[in-house]
Amino acid sequence: MQVPFLDLKIQYKSIKAEVDSAIQKVIDNTAFILGESVSNFEKDFAQAHDTKHCIGTSSGTDGNHLVLWSLGIKAGDEVIIPDNTFIASAWGITLCGATPVFVDCDPDSYNLDPEKVEAAITPKTKAIVAVHLYGHPAEMKKLQEIANKHSLYLVEDAAQAHLAEYDGMMVGGLSKASSFSFYPGKNLGAYGEGGAVLTNDADLAKSIKMLREHGQSEKYHHHSFGHNYRMEGIQGAVLGVKLKYLNEWTNGRRRVAAKYREVLGDIDEVILPKEMPNVKHVYHLFVIRVNDKKFNNREEIRDNLQKHLGENEIASGLHYPIPLHKQKCFEYLGNSNGDFPRAEQLAESGLSLPMFPELMDDQIQFIAEKIKSFFVK
Numbered sequence: 001m002q003v004p005f006l007d008l009k010i011q012y013k014s015i016k017a018e019v020d021s022a023i024q025k026v027i028d029n030t031a032f033i034l035g036e037s038v039s040n041f042e043k044d045f046a047q048a049h050d051t052k053h054c055i056g057t058s059s060g061t062d063g064n065h066l067v068l069w070s071l072g073i074k075a076g077d078e079v080i081i082p083d084n085t086f087i088a089s090a091w092g093i094t095l096c097g098a099t100p101v102f103v104d105c106d107p108d109s110y111n112l113d114p115e116k117v118e119a120a121i122t123p124k125t126k127a128i129v130a131v132h133l134y135g136h137p138a139e140m141k142k143l144q145e146i147a148n149k150h151s152l153y154l155v156e157d158a159a160q161a162h163l164a165e166y167d168g169m170m171v172g173g174l175s176k177a178s179s180f181s182f183y184p185g186k187n188l189g190a191y192g193e194g195g196a197v198l199t200n201d202a203d204l205a206k207s208i209k210m211l212r213e214h215g216q217s218e219k220y221h222h223h224s225f226g227h228n229y230r231m232e233g234i235q236g237a238v239l240g241v242k243l244k245y246l247n248e249w250t251n252g253r254r255r256v257a258a259k260y261r262e263v264l265g266d267i268d269e270v271i272l273p274k275e276m277p278n279v280k281h282v283y284h285l286f287v288i289r290v291n292d293k294k295f296n297n298r299e300e301i302r303d304n305l306q307k308h309l310g311e312n313e314i315a316s317g318l319h320y321p322i323p324l325h326k327q328k329c330f331e332y333l334g335n336s337n338g339d340f341p342r343a344e345q346l347a348e349s350g351l352s353l354p355m356f357p358e359l360m361d362d363q364i365q366f367i368a369e370k371i372k373s374f375f376v377k
């Protein structure tokens, strides 16, 4: 049985007529950049996350930049982010000319460890970027307390966490501003690049809109520096159709996660991801770890497990194999191996199993059998 990591075709087939006609409408209207399809989507996406303002962007990376740029983050400032995240979380900071400061994660949620955040604050610190990694919301209450105490901005990189909840509230509106990605493989994926910024702050929303479009307050009146970070009309149309199904697809991901727990729960050699009691995890990824209490060569075991699954036609992934402090581009920050032990542990022992809403129980059963056969052989 072949099991892909992700299958975007199943989803497209299920909504083909609706999506095709929405795309055709954009072409018929030649509304290729922003336009009605984007503004309608912005309204719906803000509403889905209980926030007042949504600004559609050209990608999640651009959204990360817009959030920090609009807050005035600049050269000489320090911004805290998790060491274990996708590199794009850091580009928002570096594009502002500021310095990223990495912080290690909580061992259970894999998100920012609030105590370590507080320890990393210096007089130069201006903001904290909480990443809801893999779709599990970060510990926002504690992070907000820390941000308030030290007069810092707290913002969210919610690229992996559409419709996730924390203490019964939607992510995206839990901080000053948040950024989402609609990269095709994300929980809500465009048919190309796309992203969005959410905020409840009307003035900030206005600045972000200006920065998105060449810093202009009206056409050819450039109020500030800016950039071209606009969303395309076709992406707005596709996302508008897909958003209606997102809750159903999120439930599908949660069903898959529950099934994984059922069939993998008795394998002591692997550690399953945790879901804290006060959150709704949306399982962008389902990342297991080889249990390094049982093995002292966790990376080798993990790599061999991945190879074994591959030989059985089961795709899997690594998210992410190299933590930020070990990336060549951040060598100048002077971090050392061992500075972020939990991020290193996750990078060396984590393995992402196939995860998409349509994954079937017999496929999950098959994956579990192959994981078992790897450890008992």
Ligand SMILES: *Cc1c(COP(=O)(O)O)cnc(C)c1O
Pocket: 059, 060, 061, 062, 064, 085, 086, 088, 089, 131, 157, 159, 160, 180, 181, 182, 183, 194, 195
């Ligand atoms: C995907 C992702 C991004 C970047 O989004 P793009 O739309 O690909 O630019 C940023 N942060 C995280 C955590 C992501 O997973």
